Amino acid sequence: MxxxxxxxxxxxxxxxxxxxxxxxxxxxxxxxxxxxHWKLHVPSPKKKKKWNSFWDRYLLELRQIEEFKSNKNIRELRLPLLNIRLRQ
Structure with a gap:
């Protein structure tokens, strides 16, 4: 597994x-x-700028996905970190 x-x-x-x-x-x-997400590489916690930047972007995209699922007015969502586009 x-x-x-x-x-x-x-x-x-x-x-x-x-x-x-x-x-x-x-x-x-x-x-x-x-x-x-399985496609992503998490930076080392020792590299503080990369670590913080990654988590800021990743958590933002997770919030955007939840908003997209709950709000039917959003037609399309592009997520650069996850490299996906969602459409309704």
């Missing part, structure tokens, strides 16, 4: 876990980790 990357933004810890689990809690702090 394939694994997916889960990231704890508080601890800046990356974990690889089975793709079929929906939620994973960080073993260090206990907070829920964010599941990263």
């Amino acid at each position: 394939s694994n997916r990357t889960f990231a704890c933004l508080y601890c800046k810890k990356l974990q690889r876990k089975d793709q079929n689990i929906n939620a994973f809690h960080c073993p260090l702090c206990g907070r829920e980790s964010i599941r990263v």
Whole structure:
């Protein structure tokens, strides 16, 4: 089976876990980790600018997807980080 990357933004810890689990809690702090899309490479937490930039863009695109799903007035959505285009 394939694994997916889960990231704890508080601890800046990356974990690889089975793709079929929906939620994973960080073993260090206990907070829920964010599941990263399989196509994406997460930068090292040691590279602070790249790490912060990546998470700002990724979380923005996740919010845009949720808004797209809930708002039927949005006809098309282009997500450059995920490299996808969604249409209704």
